Structure formats: C-alpha cells, structure tokens
Amino acid sequence: xxxMTSLSKLAIAFGLGVGVAIGGQxxxxxxxxxxxxxxxxxxxxxxxxxxxxxxxxxxxxxRDAAIGLIDQAIEQVKMGIAFAR
Numbered sequence: 001x002x003x004m005t006s007l008s009k010l011a012i013a014f015g016l017g018v019g020v021a022i023g024g025q026x027x028x029x030x031x032x033x034x035x036x037x038x039x040x041x042x043x044x045x046x047x048x049x050x051x052x053x054x055x056x057x058x059x060x061x062x063r064d065a066a067i068g069l070i071d072q073a074i075e076q077v078k079m080g081i082a083f084a085r
Contacts, residue, residue, distance in 0.1 A: 035081055042077045045070055 049070045055063055 035084060038077055038081050038084075042074065042081070045074050045077065049074070 049067060052063055052067050052070070057063055
C-alpha cells in the first residue's frame, strides 16, 4: 500500500474542513433564514389579540387576562426568533 505524502494529507484535511464548514453554514443559514412556524405563530397570536380587543369587555376580566397572556406569548415568540438569529 502506498504511503500518503504530506501534500496528500493536507489536501484531505483541507477537503474535510471545507465540507464541515459548508455543512455547518447550511445549518446556520437554515436556522436563521427559515423560521416559518415561529413567524406563523406570531401572526396568529397578533390576530387572536386583535379579535379579543374587538370583543365586548363584559367577560368577568377573562378577556383582559387573555389579552395579557397573549402579549406575554408574543414577547416569548419574538425572543425565540431573536435567539435563533
């Protein structure tokens, strides 16, 4: 079996390094660029909040509590999106 030269070892190491870098970049790009479920959740929460704001306030305080909880959920989703970046 022929022995590998230093140049061959360097070429293999370089190739592996490039492969790892490209694979890692693909994972990072996907995590940052593609958050369709988080974006959809944010829009749905905003829609739910808008519906509650339009509802009559005669719900024994539950409507207001729901609006407050949705506001908290919106902030959590925003923080999740920011964290993933």
